[in-house]
Amino acid sequence: MLEMTQLANEKLKQYLDQNNLNSSVRVAAMNSCSGQSLVLSLDEKKSADTSIVKGEVELIIDQGLLAQLGSVTVDFIEQKSSGCGCGGQGGFSVQSANPLPKAEGSCGGSCSSCG
Numbered sequence: 001m002l003e004m005t006q007l008a009n010e011k012l013k014q015y016l017d018q019n020n021l022n023s024s025v026r027v028a029a030m031n032s033c034s035g036q037s038l039v040l041s042l043d044e045k046k047s048a049d050t051s052i053v054k055g056e057v058e059l060i061i062d063q064g065l066l067a068q069l070g071s072v073t074v075d076f077i078e079q080k081s082s083g084c085g086c087g088g089q090g091g092f093s094v095q096s097a098n099p100l101p102k103a104e105g106s107c108g109g110s111c112s113s114c115g
């Protein structure tokens with residue numbers, strides 16, 4: 001099951017409108033410093049994708065990845081200033097029922113993050 005909260009839908013719509021974009025938003029797995037994580041990107045829908053449409057926003061994900069993850073929820077988390085220098089603007093959160101498979105990080109130990 002693929003889900004998108006109302007707040008995530010509003011923030012995605014706002015982003016697309018502000019940047020004059022007419023695109024689907026893909027949930028994808030990507031290697032990062034701490035292994036694989038779920039990310040959002042702009043992409044076209046493919047035949048192997050599952051999608052949901054809320055308002056004018058289409059969220060897509062590969063059917064195989066969705067089957068592996070069980071269910072996926074896209075949300076937007078609003079944050080207040082945390083004092084770590086990240087701006088406190090909040091951001092998208094992509095959560096799945098099942099964890100992603102373990103994968104080696106891809107940035108050779110030179111990562112930094114807020115936390």
